[in-house]
Amino acid sequence: MRTQRIDQAAARLGAETRAAVYDGAKIGHEKRTKLLFDHYADPNRLRELAGEIKQHVVENLDTYLPAVEARLVANGVKVHWASTAEAACEAVHAILRARGATKLVKAKTMVSEEIELEGYLRERGIESLETDLGEFIVQLDHDRPSHIIKPIIHKNRRQIAELFERNGLGAYNDEPQVITQRARQFLRHKYLGADAGLTGANFMVAESGRLVVVTNEGNSRFCLAATRCHIALVGIEKILPRDRDLALFLNLLARSGTAQQLSVYNEFILGPRAPGQPDGPEEMHVVFVDNGRTNVLASSCREILRCIRCGACLNVCPVYRQAGGHAYRSVYPGPVGAVLSPLLLGRRFPEKADLPKASSLCGACNEVCPVNIPIPDLLLRLRDRAHTERVPSPGTPPMGAWSILASQPAAWKVALFGGRFLDHFPRSLVPVPALRAWESSRDLPKWRGGEFRRWLKLRRKRPGAGQSSPGITP
Amino acid sequence: MLTSHRTPVTGRRVQLMATCLCDAFHDDVAAAAVEVLEHLGCEVAFPEGQTCCGQPAFNAGDWPASRRVVRHAVRTFASPDPIVVPSGSCAAMLFHGALLEFEKEADLGEVDALGRRTWELGDFIVNGLGVRSWPGRFDAVVALHRSCHTRGTGSSDAAALLLGSIAGVRLVELGEGEQCCGFGGTFSVAFPHISAAMGRLKLDHVRAARPDVLVSGDMGCLMHLGGMAARQGAPVRSMHFAQVLREALRGAA
Structure with missing residues (x-):
């Protein structure tokens, strides 16, 4: 299973180091939040x-x-x-x-x-x-x-x-x-x-x-x-x-x-x-x-130059808390580093183009940033740049075929119906890396492709008939 | 920060965007959304050609692929009626993410207009329709997971307001509510180790709060957390908040 370098670094991180990073970051974030909200309306x-x-x-x-x-x-x-x-x-x-x-x-x-x-x-x-x-x-x-x-x-x-x-x-x-x-x-x-x-x-x-x-x-x-x-x-x-x-x-x-x-x-x-x-x-x-700063200024990510190097975005970041700073292979780690470090490289951007991927785009970094940098937006712009420059991105499923499927309603409906055959195969035999990665730690719910559309049709045909099932998921 | 300027809601006709996750896995959530909206007197249209909001490709950095899907959504949801989505994440994709990837595109105006009429379900009920409380009864201790893509929007507060107003519901807070559950779409498969570690931390908080039901407005988070809990052999009962609203209505009958 091919995964991203920062994920591999997190998996290799020793328990002692991970605990030190996690605890330090969490305490830092909690104190920061308390102090700001205690003192300012x-x-x-x-x-x-x-x-x-x-x-x-x-x-x-x-x-x-x-x-x-x-x-x-x-x-x-x-x-x-x-x-x-x-x-x-x-x-x-x-x-x-x-x-x-x-x-x-x-x-x-x-x-x-x-x-x-x-x-x-x-x-x-x-x-x-x-x-x-x-x-x-x-x-x-x-x-x-x-x-x-x-x-x-x-x-x-x-x-x-x-x-x-x-x-x-x-x-x-x-x-x-x-x-x-x-x-x-x-x-x-x-x-x-x-x-x-x-x-x-x-x-x-x-x-x-x-x-x-x-x-x-x-x-x-x-x-x-x-x-x-x-x-x-x-x-x-x-x-x-x-x-x-x-x-x-x-x-x-x-x-x-x-x-x-x-x-x-x-x-x-x-x-x-x-x-x-x-x-x-x-x-x-x-x-x-x-x-490299004037290159950053000329890029679509100049907001990152607002940064005052406080580290609050590191402390709140769930990815940084798991991976630690060294995983970013840069002087500036964490969310701010994931934007700044590849940009400072100029034409050598591809060397660190994986850094902007190391985010669930949860937005916590933006929420704590003292200069309100829209870090998730900048991470996304750099992902676009990496894709445009054709930098390989391990573990990210290719999206081209999916996007064609998702813009052809007839094909989409066939796929919704066809997906149920997945349930009849042992998952270990399904050659989809993303599915394997998903199932490494999670069960996948049962495929119910198209069921909602059928329910709705029935309800429209005979009002009152389409009582939905008691709603417990998964 | 995320909410673009929203077109005020005037009529009661809406277009439902079911989301691809509900289309493929969680049909009952989309059904609950329909019943909840109809209870509010809405006439719910379901444009048959709908597929996805385009977010998977957007987050993966393949913006041309994502724009193809967003353009399809623009065509599919061409009616000026509000588009209601039972997902904070898909809604944010349309009123925020899509604007980023269309910044330099000639059809930015159409995408912007699509965003202005797109609402997450809870946000629509409370801030669009002005509904402040929910009838019926649902006897349960409920923990609301505030999904990340509702940050800076009215969605999570709206869901908390409605849930808290239901007779029988007791809301409990989750520790470290600002922390992501680790789903993050393709993040969950490109960073499986970190994603799972984040999920375990979130599940620890869920179990510590001892709710009867874990509730969220995003099935991505619940699919990830529910799937992990099941794999751990200690399932967590989870529901989309639309399902809770519908169960409350049934509880009143």
């Missing part, structure tokens, strides 16, 4: 408003990007433009090289994962160290994040304690506080020895050039406070028009992502240290990263 209106604002930005990037560049330059920030992952890595490397820097401390940024910065710098003799606890653990384990904001959702504390022990960070102890304390002690020294700090950006405000970085560990603040040079990797879609939009977006981001009223550390960065300010980096760079 109509959170859906907020989601819609935020969606409209981000859509406005996406539609007007061509004017917002030059405007924000001008603001940044006026604020004393050096601006770089990178159209590809390679160019973004080169830009970061050039900044570091110019300063003779060899040690970089990193706050959490998905864009750095996307452009594979760590490996690029390592090959050039530069150490870049993750300082977000989850990302630090991922890096230590030579693993990959499996969730946008909870990178180690797939690991449990026992696995982490063992990892720390293997890496000389103390004897086995799986108390979360001890784990955190040990990471903290290790990282403190690293901050002090670093030459530069790298962050992402949750938002970049066009009117002020304000860069907003949100964390819960304060590690981004250490990255900035202890180093002379701040580099921010910013996806070109991260823009918000006005400072006051932050009120809406910070509220939605914290609630949707981590079920907090507000994240613990919200940093508003207006530029490098100004004369008279006591500390802060003396040099600040913003690297705007395209890496």
Whole structure:
């Protein structure tokens, strides 16, 4: 039986990992929902408003990007433009090289994962160290994040304690506080020895050039406070028009992502240290990263660029809960990743054209999205694209012959009648893969093709005669 | 988000779209829909040429094949009377999905018009005809599975309103009601492992709620859940909500 890759990945997933992913996602979703509906009379209106604002930005990037560049330059920030992952890595490397820097401390940024910065710098003799606890653990384990904001959702504390022990960070102890304390002690020294700090950006405000970085560990603040040079990797879609939009977006981001009223550390960065300010980096760079985003903008799925990377769609998604993030073979997993990851590949779209199939199209992702992205519609558009580009889709029954049958009433009626012969064959002998897949876990009800039409005819002929049978199904 | 602007209902003539699942497996659901609509004084036409809404091909990504079927539906249901469908999923296909795949087609206008007169059965009764309660009696603890394609529409609330108004019915909530049952049309066969895992979770919630009957407005969900429960050797009694409405009418007699 041929099935989809993500289904196979889910079937292979170990019980421990599946439980960690499932529980983490479910709890995350439930807390998020409670907090939003406890605090706001109509959170859906907020989601819609935020969606409209981000859509406005996406539609007007061509004017917002030059405007924000001008603001940044006026604020004393050096601006770089990178159209590809390679160019973004080169830009970061050039900044570091110019300063003779060899040690970089990193706050959490998905864009750095996307452009594979760590490996690029390592090959050039530069150490870049993750300082977000989850990302630090991922890096230590030579693993990959499996969730946008909870990178180690797939690991449990026992696995982490063992990892720390293997890496000389103390004897086995799986108390979360001890784990955190040990990471903290290790990282403190690293901050002090670093030459530069790298962050992402949750938002970049066009009117002020304000860069907003949100964390819960304060590690981004250490990255900035202890180093002379701040580099921010910013996806070109991260823009918000006005400072006051932050009120809406910070509220939605914290609630949707981590079920907090507000994240613990919200940093508003207006530029490098100004004369008279006591500390802060003396040099600040913003690297705007395209890496396929303008292709997304040109596609029929540009709404996905509204995404603020909160992970709420992952947490609610029943497919993600079963498969885990790694099944998506992408930096961005889950429903948002199923749209974004294949699109970011540009012409290599077919490599990940199976991702948009990994959905029952239940729509829960759209219902929780803080920027109201119509994810199911976008998944469907990408399925159309995959079919148009003739990408094979294992397990999906071919529809051509069916559609001809379903547009010829006479043939349809014959099929309705003929279907009953199915009931007289042992199902294992029926050479229809879809039927086999169905029957792998479900009984098929008895075929009753055309019975309703007969009933209705009888009822029309002799009113009152067509009492239907007591209605229990199946 | 899903509901397009709907043409208000004026007369009592309707066209029934039975759905392919009822045409092939669940004839009694379509029959119940007829009896329920006739009880409300509707004159129910059944266009004989009808087949399917086109959703299987739409979801599979074969939009040209799907459009062929939708165009057939446009021809078959050409009358301006409302089209009533005992399935939230098939209805949403016609008033939402079809618009996506016809975005760049010359006949988008006709498809849009078809969508505007298409109603899921419960939505039609409550929000189309303005009926707020249901007569008769049905003694049962009922769990309503809110099928996914009724999100953002009036259908699930309509079904809950009608069911809750029937004498003898006690409605119980299902845990994690926002979670999909795992059917998803072709998803159920292309992702059999995940689909079954989702189905087991849903059945756990159903059994925990201890209803006498599991009720939904979509036979796809019930066929999947019922088929799984039967395979597990622990069948769950399930009914389409149209069948409950009809049984209530009989209970009154």
